[in-house]
Amino acid sequence: MAAATTAAPTTTTASSRLLLLPRAAATAPSPANHHLLSRHAAPSLLPLRHRAVRAVPAPRAWPDSVTPFNFGDDDEDDTGDDHPREECGVFGVVGDPEASSLCYLGLQKLQHRGEEGAGICAAGDDGALKSVTGLGLVGEVFRDKARLESLPGHAAIGHVRYSTSGANEADPKNVQPFLAGYRFGQLAVAHNGNLVNYTALRTRLETQGSIFNNTSDTEVILHLIATSLSRPLLARICDACERLAGAYSLLFLTADKLFAVRDPFGFRPLVMGRRPNGAVVFASETCALDLIDAVYEREVAPGEVIVVDRRDMSVSSACLVPHRPRKSCVFEHIYFALPNSIVFGHAVHERRTAYGRALAEESPAPTADVVIPVPDSGFYAALGFAQASGLEFQQGLIRSHYTGRSFIQPTQAIRDLAVKLKLAPVRGVIKGKSVVVVDDSIVRGTTSSKIVRLLRDAGAREVHMRISSPPVVGRCHYGIDTPSEGELISNKFDTEGVRKMIGCDSLGFLSIDKLHSIYGEEADELCDACFTRNYPVPLPEPVPELVSAFED
Numbered sequence: 119m120a121a122a123t124t125a126a127p128t129t130t131t132a133s134s135r136l137l138l139l140p141r142a143a144a145t146a147p148s149p150a151n152h153h154l155l156s157r158h159a160a161p162s163l164l165p166l167r168h169r170a171v172r173a174v175p176a177p178r179a180w181p182d183s184v185t186p187f188n189f190g191d192d193d194e195d196d197t198g199d200d201h202p203r204e205e206c207g208v209f210g211v212v213g214d215p216e217a218s219s220l221c222y223l224g225l226q227k228l229q230h231r232g233e234e235g236a237g238i239c240a241a242g243d244d245g246a247l248k249s250v251t252g253l254g255l256v257g258e259v260f261r262d263k264a265r266l267e268s269l270p271g272h273a274a275i276g277h278v279r280y281s282t283s284g285a286n287e288a289d290p291k292n293v294q295p296f297l298a299g300y301r302f303g304q305l306a307v308a309h310n311g312n313l314v315n316y317t318a319l320r321t322r323l324e325t326q327g328s329i330f331n332n333t334s335d336t337e338v339i340l341h342l343i344a345t346s347l348s349r350p351l352l353a354r355i356c357d358a359c360e361r362l363a364g365a366y367s368l369l370f371l372t373a374d375k376l377f378a379v380r381d382p383f384g385f386r387p388l389v390m391g392r393r394p395n396g397a398v399v400f401a402s403e404t405c406a407l408d409l410i411d412a413v414y415e416r417e418v419a420p421g422e423v424i425v426v427d428r429r430d431m432s433v434s435s436a437c438l439v440p441h442r443p444r445k446s447c448v449f450e451h452i453y454f455a456l457p458n459s460i461v462f463g464h465a466v467h468e469r470r471t472a473y474g475r476a477l478a479e480e481s482p483a484p485t486a487d488v489v490i491p492v493p494d495s496g497f498y499a500a501l502g503f504a505q506a507s508g509l510e511f512q513q514g515l516i517r518s519h520y521t522g523r524s525f526i527q528p529t530q531a532i533r534d535l536a537v538k539l540k541l542a543p544v545r546g547v548i549k550g551k552s553v554v555v556v557d558d559s560i561v562r563g564t565t566s567s568k569i570v571r572l573l574r575d576a577g578a579r580e581v582h583m584r585i586s587s588p589p590v591v592g593r594c595h596y597g598i599d600t601p602s603e604g605e606l607i608s609n610k611f612d613t614e615g616v617r618k619m620i621g622c623d624s625l626g627f628l629s630i631d632k633l634h635s636i637y638g639e640e641a642d643e644l645c646d647a648c649f650t651r652n653y654p655v656p657l658p659e660p661v662p663e664l665v666s667a668f669e670d
């Protein structure tokens with residue numbers, strides 16, 4: 119099974135209050151500003167278990183910050199109380215009586231983005247937020263239809279998770295959306311991405327008295343909002359986001375509003391669409407919009423907050439923090455997103471086909487008889503390779519769709535078995551042939567070495583491996599759970615060394631220059647740190663241990 123455990127879902131309820139919002143234009147990032155901010159190797163983030171014995175050197179008050187937009191005079195009532203109306207995937211709907219059911223369907227479409235846990239939080243028409251979260255796949259968490267039925271209302275947000283921070287699939291407390299009650303009512307959050315300054319933020323918050331319920335980086339966002347002195351909620355969200363470093367595509371839900379937020383670099387995707395009945399929909403990928411007949415309107419721009427008020431369905435936009443050079447994750451195009459999605463303004467299948475064509479130019483396989491893809495994510499690159507090289511394209515490996523993505527399985531033992539369970543050779547296509555097998559990436563090398571063995575066992579005369587991305591040498595700190603640098607096979611060996619380890623007759627990667635050439639001027643707008651170690655957001659230094667940390 120893709121997700122090993124399914125625990126009883128957790129249900130949360132409480133009451134909340136209301137805000138009103140101004141309209142402001144979000145400015146598109148200026149291409150002229152695109153540049154790399156830093157270039158250095160990544161230190162590892164502190165393991166969470168060490169956090170208990172670490173403290174920041176001298177806790178001090180944060181300076182007041184100024185958010186770069188103006189509030190209208192109808193932002194918040196004068197009582198100080200909001201009225202009760204308020205490499206993961208996120209999904210949100212506002213203005214549809216079946217919001218939680220649409221969320222359920224949208225999350226099913228985003229299931230490839232996270233298989234460890236899923237949840238939905240809905241805003242009931244009585245102003246109360248309620249959430250159901252649980253370990254496992256979306257269909258497992260909501261197998262009992264009473265769980266969805268317990269989430270009525272016209273607005274909902276949902277999340278599918280695989281962990282990049284905190285405990286892995288075993289901890290149900292880390293499954294989102296998180297729903298919290300604070301002095302202004304209820305607030306739920308769903309987060310795709312990873313915060314690189316989580317440890318420092320959490321240590322500081324704990325030093326100031328915050329109590330945490332789980333070990334996910336996302337929880338600090340709620341604390342930063344709760345402890346912000348700004349008003350209204352939009353300003354508190356902006357306050358909080360100014361303190362975050364790293365990747366975040368966020369959906370917030372209150373009794374009356376849904377806020378969609380994207381970090382200033384735009385690492386993770388987030389799009390907006392609309393259903394024929396006017397409901398506004400947000401999703402990590404457009405494939406989830408298509409399913410529920412929502413028409414794709416646009417991306418949430420990097421550094422933008424879009425606010426939808428479900429009382430009048432007004433849509434407002436504000437600039438979250440000053441724009442940075444855009445750095446969208448190229449790995450979304452290479453592997454993570456579904457090929458039928460539009461991500462960062464590009465059709466994913468079209469990008470992958472272009473990688474395959476470029477790969478055929480750069481690393482042809484002149485002695486080959488047939489090109490076969492490693493399903494599913496290698497499909498379009500293999501097609502492009504076959505088109506450009508004039509070779510026959512065949513389905514030589516059959517994928518079982520009853521297994522999950524091996525890359526995001528948490529342990530090596532399970533990953534090994536998952537590959538074997540997942541792929542089976544078609545002997546008639548392979549036997550006696552010189553085969554070019556095209557995959558999107560090599561990370562640990564688990565998949566490729568097993569595939570080469572499978573193909574040889576099935577009678578392949580020669581096996582030529584072609585990879586439609588450069589060698590992965592850097593760990594991702596922005597929301598994709600790539601392993602530590604020591605586990606990356608291309609960190610241990612050069613291409614010839616990797617070829618020997620995998621056991622193929624030849625091996626070719628798409629070079630970083632060729633990858634950039636596919637994007638032209640847009641290449642500067644991509645994060646490619648896992649291939650180059652050019653990390654757009656520098657990683658914080660480890661927090662030094664203090665004697666005072668041991669006092670308790």
Ligand SMILES: O=P(O)(O)OC[C@H]1O[C@H](OP(=O)(O)OP(=O)(O)O)[C@H](O)[C@@H]1O
Pocket residue numbers: 453492493494495496522523524525526557558559560561562563564565566
């Ligand atoms: O070198 P490795 O550590 O084995 O990881 C790389 C493999 O993992 C991914 O596939 P995955 O099986 O996760 O998903 P997919 O079926 O969607 O391609 C990727 O497409 C490679 O095939």
Ligand SMILES: NC(=O)CC[C@H](N)C(=O)O
Pocket residue numbers: 205206207279280281282283284292309310311312313334335336597598
């Ligand atoms: N892959 C992700 O986007 C994970 C989101 C969040 N950092 C978590 O660990 O739950």
Ligand code: SF4
Pocket residue numbers: 385446447448449450593594595596597598645646647648649
């Ligand atoms: S490091 Fe790699 S996986 Fe992470 S955001 Fe950058 S390109 Fe994407």
Ligand SMILES: [Mg+2]
Pocket residue numbers: 492493494495496557558565
């Ligand atoms: Mg794969």
